């Protein structure tokens with residue numbers, strides 16, 4: 001049994017020589033990717049289909065070539081990627097969409113390779129080295145041990161940095177002692193989240209700072225001529241800011257989810273699928289999150305992605321620790337009075353202020369919403385238990 005699966009991402013510190021070989025590895029795999037794509041196109045034009053395994057067979061005589069230096073495993077990883085691109089393409093065709101045909105990869109667009117199983121690479125935890133065939137033993141920062149049994153590996157280039165992501169299975173559970181506490185959380189823009197206990201967690205400052213830098217880098221990029229070197233550099237800068245925001249947000253989400261899971265047995269949160277559904281139908285859900293983002297000139301989708309990530313971290317940490325998470329329908333949670341239950345849009349008098357038009361209850365709007373989310377979550381759980389008993 002494979003059990004739980006987790007990834008661990010480690011930063012590599014390659015020597016100058018190893019860096020060159022890593023670049024060369026990507027270069028060769030990118031060529032292979034484009035060659036395999038071309039092969040499929042040619043076959044397709046003749047009404048034939050090349051499968052992943054047909055293409056694997058093409059690797060048989062690569063010994064002694066530049067590509068062969070890195071072994072068949074990583075090359076199979078690349079061919080599998082071509083296969084996945086085609087599978088996605090055909091799936092979308094069947095679904096009646098008009099997808100773009102899989103495209104050739106430009107040099108700067110090809111930034112990762114994969115080893116589909118445990119051959120061709122090795123992570124030596126005691127020596128703190130990542131070995132890849134043809135590249136050598138690269139030093140890495142082992143900031144935490146592997147979470148389980150290594151299954152496959154991905155190598156990524158992000159700007160000047162190199163990372164290895166090791167996918168592990170058989171990750172052991174780490175149950176935490178019960179706390180007897182439950183919480184509802186409201187996700188927002190001004191604050192990342194507000195708990196039903198009334199705690200507000202602000203967005204991390206570095207992310208906001210990076211956001212401003214990103215906007216300026218994007219303005220800088222716009223007028224640059226297509227295909228020019230200056231544009232290439234400007235694109236790199238924009239990508240670097242995006243990376244920074246992403247990393248910042250991930251760090252923050254890891255810390256927050258860890259705190260929530262350590263402190264509470266049950267975490268109730270809004271069901272983002274419903275949030276997104278309602279929002280696309282109405283333009284905005286009853287919480288004005290996206291509008292706020294638009295007003296302050298920030299990109300709302302960045303927040304959406306951040307919420308999704310946070311909740312996915314909460315979910316996997318909860319599963320590992322034996323905690324419960326409950327997704328509730330978020331509609332009306334921001335318009336309903338947490339004290340008397342009266343629901344009316346006018347209750348939400350300003351962005352941050354909730355004042356009940358019936359009983360006069362006044363609270364921070366997000367705090368009020370978080371309490372409603374907790375209640376809805378607990379009701380849902382109670383209902384589920386009753387259903388289980390009667391079934």
Ligand SMILES: [Zn+2]
Pocket residue numbers: 337338339340341342356357358359360361
């Ligand atoms: Zn009320």
